[in-house]
Amino acid sequence: MPFSLSDLRPNEGSTKNRKRVGRGTGSGHGKTSGRGTKGQKSRSGPNVHRGFEGGQLPIMKRMPYKRGFTNIFRAEWEIVNLGRLTEMGIIGDVTPEILFERGMIRGLGFPVKVLGSGEANAKVSVSAHAVSQSAREAIEAQGGTVTILDRTDRWVTARPRSRRLAINRELKVARFGKSGGPQTREEVAG
DSSP states (O other): OOOOGGGOOOOTTSOOOOOOOSSOGGGTSOTTTTSOSSSGGGSSSOOOOTTOOTTSOOHHHHOGGGSOOOOTTOOOOEEEEHHHHHHHTOOEEEOHHHHHHTTSSSOTTSOEEEEOOSOOOSOEEEEESEEOHHHHHHHHHTTOEEEEOOOOSGGGSOOOOOSSOTHHHHHHHTTTTSTTSOSSHHHHHO
């Protein structure tokens, strides 16, 4: 039995007739064509934008974490590249004190990290709070040494400021004001 193009049919359920709106009330999609009644969303053209909450301040503006924030307790590192050490002609010991004397870091209160950008063409003994892997390899390839210093800067113990006094922590541990706990500060101190 010969086939022709007119015999070809799509598989059952693979196609669907489009919804024809605005073709009379008998169709079930007449009059307002499934758009409800009136208002911005029933009109043609642009609709309400994503995140719009009827004029109320939307959540992405109410919640600062939704759009990022500046961490005021972020550790302020001083970055020194090997190429900069070579430019400044520093040979021998490299310590935060020497870097500060040469004006390469802002102050001794900042942790120092040495990065491997540039070339090390002299033997140096680097003492810093952190050293990248590439910098360590370049320094040791020239016969130098790397010493990691303990951090004593203020960012090690930085915590959000609080209006609470230090004694409040002791009161909390002592369960001050709780059932079965001390009821006066004298009881906590005694």
